[in-house]
Amino acid sequence: MRKPLVAALLALVIAGAGAAPAVAAPHSAETAARTAAVAQPAPLSRTATASGTATIQAVNFAGAVSLSNCSGSVIRFPNSADTDPALVLTNGHCLETGFPSPGEVIVDQASSRTFGLLNSSGSRIGTLRASKVAYSTMTDTDVTIYQLTSTYARIRNSYGISALTVADTHPVAGTAISVVSGYWKRIYTCSIDGFVYRLKEGGWTWKDSVRYTSSCNTIGGTSGSPVVDDATGKVVAVNNTGNENGETCTVNNPCEVDESGNITVRQGINYAEETYQIPACFGTGNKLDLSASGCVLPKP
Structure with missing residues (x-):
């Protein structure tokens, strides 16, 4: 955190x-x-082929958002419709009302939080507003999902920005990824180094976390950034923490715990929480349904 x-x-x-x-x-x-103070990387872009099919060249800032204290992104699921209320993904620990306690799950909580919407070059081009916190927890994972007052169609028509699609399959080790920070307007690039059975930080424990290779040296304000698969352009995780000074399992110093209970500390290494399990929990109209088949997110 x-x-x-x-x-x-x-x-x-x-x-x-x-x-x-x-x-x-x-x-x-x-x-x-x-x-x-380091200059941000040159803007990256997507282009279209002669046939009109979108070809992903590189990840850019389009669809990323800035929060007052974190980063985030406008997301959709494979079955979301353009007329659905849009969603914003960030961390559970970025929730404006404070960190959810271990074991706590928040659903349908009123919110009017605002988000700065970015275009492909990282310029802020509009403000989006939440209608509620659809889901938030720091148990098993570290996510907050806001429902917005705008639909995907309205955002696209007003700003020319499409939402990022959340992949519904487990990410793969070795995948080239980009961590897109709307707060800093900076993109960090590295690969998925592997997966952590349990990542423990203070009183919180997260399951099957993503561990980055060392070049994703994310900093303050990158919490909640979408982790994008460079090859597909889809969100595969949400950036959330890293071990700052080598302490073991303390706040800001998460430790890795394997199936046998063995603990490993990797100072300076950063982590994200997978998102592939989220789409199964949202049905028609982007409505949260924690009882849906295949939904494994923690319940209140």
């Missing part, structure tokens, strides 16, 4: 870089300030 970085805030203000996030990544203030 992410903790406040007071020193980074001061450093960034002095440098003229703006405010640091209220929820911060598991890295030191010095690292956060230094990384924030």
Whole structure:
């Protein structure tokens, strides 16, 4: 999870870089300030073939959103309709009312939170608003899903932005991925190094987490960023934590626990929570149905 970085805030203000996030990544203030000062990568794009079929060249910022303290993305599921209310995906620990407690599941909670919608180059082109928190938890996974007041069709017609599709199959080790931060307007690229049976941080435990290779050195404000499969353009996970200073299983220092209970600490390595299990829990009209066949998300 992410903790406040007071020193980074001061450093960034002095440098003229703006405010640091209220929820911060598991890295030191010095690292956060230094990384924030690095120029963002050139915008990446998608093009179409002569036949009109979309060909994914590289991941860009289109569909990413910025929150007050985190990152997120406008998402849809394979069976979502253009007339459905759009959804925004971020972390459970980015919820505006505070971290859900271990074992807590929040559904249909009123919210009017706003999100800054980005275009492909990372420019903010509009503001989206939530109507409610459809689902939020930090148990087994670390997700919040907001339902918006706008449909997918309205967003596309108003801003020319389509939602990112959440893959409904398990990600694969070795897959090239991009972590797209709407907060920092920065894209981190690496690969899926492997999967963690249990990732434990403080009182929370997450199942079957994604472990990045070391080049995805995500920082404060990247919480909730979509993890995008470079080959398909689909969301396969949501960025959420990393081990900051080598402590074992403490807040901001998650540890890996295998099936036998053996603990491994990987200082400086970052993680995400898989999202392939989410589509089965949303039915017609993007309505949450935790009793649906195949839905394994924790229930209240």
